Every structure is written in structure tokens, then in C-alpha cells.
Amino acid sequence: MHITIRVERFNPESDAKAYEQSYQVDVTAEERVLDALIEIKRNQDATLGFRYSCAHGVCGSDAMRINGREGLACKTLFKDVVEKDGDVVRLQPMRHMKVERDLMVDxxxxxxxxxxxxxxxxxxxxxxxxxxxxxxxxxxxxxxxxxxxxxxxxxxxxxxxxxxxxxxxxxxxxxxxxxxxxxxxxxxxxxxxxxxxxxxxxxxxxxxxxxxxxxxxxxxxxxxxxxxxxxxxxxxxxxxxxxxxxxx
Ligand code: SF4
Ligand code: FES
Known part of the structure; x- marks a missing residue:
């Protein structure tokens, strides 16, 4: 599937307020949101900020809002959040904690x-x-x-x-x-x-x-x-x- 990942971005050192940035990615239904984030970071935009460690649902470090609902990027499969080509996955940082950068919170x-x-x-x-x-x-x-x-x-x-x-x-x-x-x-x-x-x-x-x-x-x-x-x-x-x- 060819989809859009729309990330809420914010760098407190340079941005007055948060804004959204879109990335185009090809994903399979069985891939995880974390896989796409790593792909974007490696091949499209090294400045994108997100946190992860175990990549297997154990450490809890990649919690974020995925299409408005909290979840772990490493446990969320694309088949659970998109249906077809052209669909959008919106990623936002968790609420009630200060944003350190992009999807990372303090x-x-x-x-x-x-x-x-x-x-x-x-x-x-x-x-x-x-x-x-x-x-x-x-x-x-x-x-x-x-x-x-x-x-x-x-x-x-x-x-x-x-x-x-x-x-x-x-x-x-x-x-x-x-x-x-x-x-x-x-x-x-x-x-x-x-x-x-x-x-x-x-x-x-x-x-x-x-x-x-x-x-x-x-x-x-x-x-x-x-x-x-x-x-x-x-x-x-x-x-x-x-x-x-x-x-x-
Ligand atoms: S959602 Fe809350 S209760 Fe559940 S694992 Fe995360 S911190 Fe613990
Ligand atoms: S990276 Fe450890 S829980 Fe997702």
C-alpha cells in the first residue's frame, strides 16, 4: 500500500508552534508503524524525532497517538490503521507531557x-x-x-x-x-x-x-x-x- 504518514512536528528550539509534515511510504499490512518511522528516518528525513528501544512491546518507549488513539508504534500493524492506497496515518505525541521534539515527550x-x-x-x-x-x-x-x-x-x-x-x-x-x-x-x-x-x-x-x-x-x-x-x-x-x- 502507498500511504501518507502525517507527523505532528515540533522543535521547541526553532518552532513557535507545532505543524504537520507528510511523508509518502510503501508499507505492507503486516508492517508496523515503527517500521515506517525507521524507514523515514533512514531514507527521507534524519531530523524526525521519535523514541524506541526494544521494538517488541516490552520497554514502552514508543507510545504515541496513532490516528488519535494511544498505542505503541512497534505493536501497531498497518492493517489495523489503514485500509487502502492513499490512506493517511496521523502520528502525534502523547498528551499531558511536554513535547521534547516531534513524537518524543518529557x-x-x-x-x-x-x-x-x-x-x-x-x-x-x-x-x-x-x-x-x-x-x-x-x-x-x-x-x-x-x-x-x-x-x-x-x-x-x-x-x-x-x-x-x-x-x-x-x-x-x-x-x-x-x-x-x-x-x-x-x-x-x-x-x-x-x-x-x-x-x-x-x-x-x-x-x-x-x-x-x-x-x-x-x-x-x-x-x-x-x-x-x-x-x-x-x-x-x-x-x-x-x-x-x-x-x-
Ligand atoms: S497504558 Fe498505562 S497501565 Fe498500560 S502498560 Fe502503559 S503505563 Fe502501564
Ligand atoms: S520500542 Fe519498546 S515497547 Fe515499542
Whole structure:
């Protein structure tokens, strides 16, 4: 197929605002958007800025908007975004993060919020000192299975409509990471994370739009995990005779 790749370009050092640039490429239905970007960079325009590393859906570094929807360039096949000769694929950088250049965004705010949830194990102190490992049953491991799949690509953060209105919202990816540890049978860290999670910028900002769940390239049930944490927080507060920050 002969198609047009239309890229939203912006170099903060030289451009007053973003503009679109079109490239003509021949692609097959089974090729990936990333293949076309590499071809353009090598043979048409070495100045085009985009980021990738593993090229196999593992590192999460090539998330972008493809025809208006967040996805990984290395996992998106042309047969899923175009139908025939002359069709256009529009590529834009992710939202809610500052554009560094073209399709590359500055993920500093995204990772700062990730660190806020303290994404590491607060191990339960009831394990015997003689036990070298804190073991987990298959069922206990199953509880955190979905959340462990997150590759921190930022697609959900870009798609989230709450962040349009409330940039201070911690965002879906950080909440997935919180769920990964809060729901871990070996963790006792809800208390250490409660102020971040039980706040208007925490779980209560989520209105359940499901935009995150729809775009997640790892098919994580993001909204479901956030709702589970809302219930955990309510129970935590109720057990202590306290109110949650919901509605505050
Ligand atoms: S939850 Fe999904 S979309 Fe969000 S950062 Fe993780 S892998 Fe990416
Ligand atoms: S390049 Fe690593 S996920 Fe696409």
C-alpha cells in the first residue's frame, strides 16, 4: 500500500508552534508503524524525532497517538490503521507531557507521580528471620498478575480525560503501580501510601471513563484496579473509624 504518514512536528528550539509534515511510504499490512518511522528516518528525513528501544512491546518507549488513539508504534500493524492506497496515518505525541521534539515527550512528571506511590515492597515483618524468601501462593500471585504487566509506557496517562481538567491527578499508571504493591500478599504498605492514594489527586479523581483501559497495550484492566483500590481504602478507613477523602 502507498500511504501518507502525517507527523505532528515540533522543535521547541526553532518552532513557535507545532505543524504537520507528510511523508509518502510503501508499507505492507503486516508492517508496523515503527517500521515506517525507521524507514523515514533512514531514507527521507534524519531530523524526525521519535523514541524506541526494544521494538517488541516490552520497554514502552514508543507510545504515541496513532490516528488519535494511544498505542505503541512497534505493536501497531498497518492493517489495523489503514485500509487502502492513499490512506493517511496521523502520528502525534502523547498528551499531558511536554513535547521534547516531534513524537518524543518529557516523561519527568509521569515518573515523578509514579515515585509518589512508592512502587516497591513494604515487606510484612511477620516472616521468620530464618526464612530467606517471603513466599506467595499461586492464588496470591494471581491477584497481582494484571498489575505486574505494566511497562510504564504512559499511554493511559495520555488518554485520561481527567488529566485535561486536573493536571495534578496522579494518573492511571501510578495507580496501577500502587495496586501492584498494595494488593501483594507480602506487602503492608497501604498505610505508607494512604495519604497519596486517599486524596483528590489520588484514586478519587478517577471518574471511571475507561479511556486508560481501552488504550493499554498490555490489556491491563486499569479502571478495575483503581476501583479495587477505592474499596480497599474505604475498608482501611472504616476499620479505623475514619472518613475517606472522597468528596472532600
Ligand atoms: S497501565 Fe498500560 S497504558 Fe498505562 S503505563 Fe502501564 S502498560 Fe502503559
Ligand atoms: S520500542 Fe519498546 S515497547 Fe515499542
Amino acid at each position: 516523561q519527568t512528571c509521569f515518573f515523578e507521580k509514579y515515585r509518589h506511590v512508592r512502587p516497591y515492597l513494604f515487606a510484612k515483618d511477620d516472616a521468620s528471620p530464618a526464612v530467606a524468601e517471603r513466599l506467595q501462593s499461586e492464588e496470591e500471585r494471581g491477584v497481582i498478575d494484571d498489575a505486574t504487566k505494566c511497562i510504564l509506557c504512559g499511554a493511559c496517562y495520555s488518554a485520561c480525560p481527567v488529566l485535561d481538567e486536573r493536571p495534578s491527578f496522579i494518573g492511571p499508571a501510578a495507580l496501577v503501580q500502587a495496586a501492584r504493591f498494595v494488593q501483594d500478599s507480602r506487602d503492608q504498605g497501604l498505610e505508607a501510601r494512604i495519604d497519596v492514594l486517599d486524596s483528590q489527586d489520588g484514586v478519587w479523581s478517577c471518574d471511571g471513563h475507561f479511556a486508560c483501559t481501552r488504550v493499554c497495550p498490555r490489556e491491563i484492566k486499569v479502571t478495575k484496579l483503581i476501583n479495587q483500590m477505592k474499596r480497599q481504602i474505604k475498608k482501611y478507613r472504616a476499620d479505623r473509624g475514619e472518613e475517606t477523602a472522597e468528596g472532600s
